Amino acid sequence: xxxxxxxxxxxxxxxxxxxxxxxxxxxxxxxxxxxxxxxxxxxxxxxxxxxxxxxxxxxxxxxxxxxxxxxxxxxxxxxxxxxxxxxxxxxxxxxxxxxxxx
Numbered sequence: 001x002x003x004x005x006x007x008x009x010x011x012x013x014x015x016x017x018x019x020x021x022x023x024x025x026x027x028x029x030x031x032x033x034x035x036x037x038x039x040x041x042x043x044x045x046x047x048x049x050x051x052x053x054x055x056x057x058x059x060x061x062x063x064x065x066x067x068x069x070x071x072x073x074x075x076x077x078x079x080x081x082x083x084x085x086x087x088x089x090x091x092x093x094x095x096x097x098x099x100x101x102x
Contacts, residue, residue: 001080001084002050002053002054002057002067003017003018003054003067003072003076003077003080004077004080004081004084005050006020006047006050006051006054007077007080007092007095008095009043009044009046009047009050010030010043010047011095011096011099012096013096014075014076014077014078014092014093015073017067017077018065018067018072018073018076018077019065020065020066020067021064021065021066022055022058022064022065022066023064024066025051025066028042028043028048029042029043030042030043030047030051051066054066054067077092078091078092
């Protein structure tokens with residue numbers, strides 16, 4: 001669920017959010033490694049809470065990724081949207097497209 005909350009707040013590409021590493025979080029900014037270019041995302045206090053909680057849930061401190069599940073990939077966001085019944089309204093790509101027009 002932390003993955004879905006972070007996705008809704010930041011609206012990155014699905015494969016970018018699952019590849020966020022703990023060292024990408026620098027103070028009040030998040031450096032998101034993108035396929036074309038990196039971008040620095042200043043985040044709100046709510047995003048900071050989600051990130052801090054996700055870090056506190058990490059079981060393996062040697063794993064550099066924020067979300068360390070074995071089966072997390074770019075389709076995980078769509079799966080989470082289906083489980084939380086958001087799929088009726090949008091897909092992950094649709095949320096990103098909507099975010100670009102804001």
